[in-house]
Amino acid sequence: MIKMNKGLLALDENLASSIALRYASRLVENLPLQLQAGHVEVPDNKHHSAGKGWVRRTWERGLIEAGQQAIQRLLNTEKVPCPFIGYPKVFIGERDDALLEELTDGHYDLFIEGNLNTSDVMDFDSLISSPLYTKTPCPILVVKNLVSSNTIALLCGDGVDHKSVIPRTLSLLSGNGLDFDLIFYRYMESEATISENKDEAGSALQEAEALLQNENLKPLNTQVISGTPESVARLLKKYKMVASAFPLRKSPRLELLAQCPSPVLLMKSAKQGEKS
Amino acid sequence: MNNQQTSILILDDEPIVSKRLKPSLEKRGYEVETFTSSAAALKRTHERQFDIVITDLKMEGLDGMDFLTDVKEKSPSTEVIVITGFATMETAKESFQKGVFDFLAKPFKIGEISEVIKKAEQKLKQSS
Amino acid sequence: MRIVIALDTHSYSEAIVSEAAKLAANTWADITMLGVQPSSSGDMPDTDLEKRLRQYRKSFLSRFNEGDNPYGGVKGAGKFTSQNGGFLLTGDDKENEFRKKLHVKIRVGDATKEILAEAREQECDLIIIGCTKGLDCQWQGEIDLPRKIAQKADYSVLVIKERKTTDTISCCLDQDQVSQSSLEMINQMVTLHQAELKIVGLTDSLKAGGKEGVENKMAEILKYYADLELNPWIKLVRLEDLEEYVAQASRQGMIALWMGKKSLLGKIFSRDLVGKLVNTSQSSVMILR
Numbered sequence: 104m105i106k107m108n109k110g111l112l113a114l115d116e117n118l119a120s121s122i123a124l125r126y127a128s129r130l131v132e133n134l135p136l137q138l139q140a141g142h143v144e145v146p147d148n149k150h151h152s153a154g155k156g157w158v159r160r161t162w163e164r165g166l167i168e169a170g171q172q173a174i175q176r177l178l179n180t181e182k183v184p185c186p187f188i189g190y191p192k193v194f195i196g197e198r199d200d201a202l203l204e205e206l207t208d209g210h211y212d213l214f215i216e217g218n219l220n221t222s223d224v225m226d227f228d229s230l231i232s233s234p235l236y237t238k239t240p241c242p243i244l245v246v247k248n249l250v251s252s253n254t255i256a257l258l259c260g261d262g263v264d265h266k267s268v269i270p271r272t273l274s275l276l277s278g279n280g281l282d283f284d285l286i287f288y289r290y291m292e293s294e295a296t297i298s299e300n301k302d303e304a305g306s307a308l309q310e311a312e313a314l315l316q317n318e319n320l321k322p323l324n325t326q327v328i329s330g331t332p333e334s335v336a337r338l339l340k341k342y343k344m345v346a347s348a349f350p351l352r353k354s355p356r357l358e359l360l361a362q363c364p365s366p367v368l369l370m371k372s373a374k375q376g377e378k379s
Numbered sequence: 380m381n382n383q384q385t386s387i388l389i390l391d392d393e394p395i396v397s398k399r400l401k402p403s404l405e406k407r408g409y410e411v412e413t414f415t416s417s418a419a420a421l422k423r424t425h426e427r428q429f430d431i432v433i434t435d436l437k438m439e440g441l442d443g444m445d446f447l448t449d450v451k452e453k454s455p456s457t458e459v460i461v462i463t464g465f466a467t468m469e470t471a472k473e474s475f476q477k478g479v480f481d482f483l484a485k486p487f488k489i490g491e492i493s494e495v496i497k498k499a500e501q502k503l504k505q506s507s
Numbered sequence: 508m509r510i511v512i513a514l515d516t517h518s519y520s521e522a523i524v525s526e527a528a529k530l531a532a533n534t535w536a537d538i539t540m541l542g543v544q545p546s547s548s549g550d551m552p553d554t555d556l557e558k559r560l561r562q563y564r565k566s567f568l569s570r571f572n573e574g575d576n577p578y579g580g581v582k583g584a585g586k587f588t589s590q591n592g593g594f595l596l597t598g599d600d601k602e603n604e605f606r607k608k609l610h611v612k613i614r615v616g617d618a619t620k621e622i623l624a625e626a627r628e629q630e631c632d633l634i635i636i637g638c639t640k641g642l643d644c645q646w647q648g649e650i651d652l653p654r655k656i657a658q659k660a661d662y663s664v665l666v667i668k669e670r671k672t673t674d675t676i677s678c679c680l681d682q683d684q685v686s687q688s689s690l691e692m693i694n695q696m697v698t699l700h701q702a703e704l705k706i707v708g709l710t711d712s713l714k715a716g717g718k719e720g721v722e723n724k725m726a727e728i729l730k731y732y733a734d735l736e737l738n739p740w741i742k743l744v745r746l747e748d749l750e751e752y753v754a755q756a757s758r759q760g761m762i763a764l765w766m767g768k769k770s771l772l773g774k775i776f777s778r779d780l781v782g783k784l785v786n787t788s789q790s791s792v793m794i795l796r
Contacts, residue, residue: 117722117726118722118723118725118726118729118741121726121729121730122729122741125733180730181730219708219722219741219742219743220740220741220742220743221742221743221744221745222742222743222744222745222748222751222752223745223748247741248738248740248741249733249738250738251738333755340740364740364742393687395687399687437735464691464694464695465694465695465697465698466533466534466535466695466698467533467698468532468533468575471533471534471535471577472575475606481606482535482606483508483535484508484533484534484535484536484695485508485688485691485694485695486508486632486687486688486689486691486692487508487509487632488509488630488632490630491508491509491537491630
């Protein structure tokens, strides 16, 4: 029996959330995934009431209503059929703290949010080094664009804990009509990307292939690609999403995922603190 | 065609197109009805005959090509002007094979479509 | 759609004729092929320019098969007759015999002024112009003329610097004014090249407020395309990274710019905005209005 996963979709009233909402509405057609929408109202310090009792409750109720209205406006504008578990949840507080608390207490299997593809790699670096991303107990799907493809790229490489990451990825993404490509990426300073022989990837790729075989999964294609993050990222745009181990800061993999226009699924290894 | 107002039906699923064309054509003395749904426009063409039909091609449901085919079958004297945002050589050729009066790619200015409407009116007058 | 193609006697003009013919084959636009000569010494146009324009017309029409040609065939050589201080190619064929107009004209005077005047007269939707590949982007020997046209025109302008395969059309937005006709022009270009569309929001890292306006407009554009069941790519580029981005993106296709009145681009690149973009770009630049 296929396990139904539970995902938290963080929504704000902005472009990134519009994209994430549209993407999520298509994703639930492919995956056994139930979504809870969540929104954080960050209190404005100026009007923030330090009061207690009735005063504070009134203030909080006002914020929650404002948050509910913001999400409803987004849902009304987008008009996409995205089934949610219940009503959107509105939290009050700092965004990272509030979402982290919900992700921990709510035992979610996936966290989804929109984040636009930018020209500055440091934007993505800041994102993945934020408390929310470093402490989240589940995989994170960063939606940058809407991609119609049904093929997912599994990114492997030297130094990746494949044994931990691949089975987790597959348990999350085993759904209907999705195909996988196995991509072994290696940094190389070259204007053009180079597709290399599988032997060049050595034991790391063999390990990844064996793990897929254990799950009775045969990738559509297995490719060993060398090049700069910028050039390889362009090749990855054909995928519905690029699933990868959580990258190390300032690594070529981080740069590749930062420049990748497709959505990125970040999987942590057991050591990195993801619940198993 | 008699000396009554020339009747024009405009079908485009983008409301902004009708919003722009309707007042300007009415100002020029035409009787204009606008639709954003091809089903509703089709229903209307079954209720009454229009002198000129202006239709987009790419639409949800019944597309413009099917719509204009139906219009020409039902009312061969109606002159059809196709307007399209995604023009291809094939759609232009197919439109003319189906007997449309003219084919305009978007964007176009009011002056351009007005000229085409005038020519269509002349043709209607000559054939009546 | 009405298109004015500005043509001189250089080889880049020959190349843009075939590009324009492809667009015309899809859109069946009314076309004006325009040459400009600085002065006139009587009733006859410049011999070289006249000869070239005849060749361009022939080359343009050769792109159409018999039966698919809305502009009709070449009937006789035709002759340039004086008209409003310039010259118009007239033939034995009557215009009404054809579905669409193909005018060949020569205007006399300052090239920038005359091209803009013709565009205004025709109420055109697009001006197409070529230029040299170098940094100075010459047209008819005049440095930066395409930039001047692009800056001053009230219509969209396509500057074809070098013909390349257009896999992607990157449309840059730095303000919240996007006209319906500019979206329609992009749609025709995307259809013509079967290209991917990328909406690039330009953000000023120093101004947080501007980013919100750009993102809101991008959300509207995204919705417009979603309703058409199309998925453009979305990217944010900082203004300071724009030149690098244009250099890279133009290798894969065309760069387009929404030039609204509030454009920040004018500030960052000052008066040389379009010139810099045309210089940096390795292919075509379209200024959208």
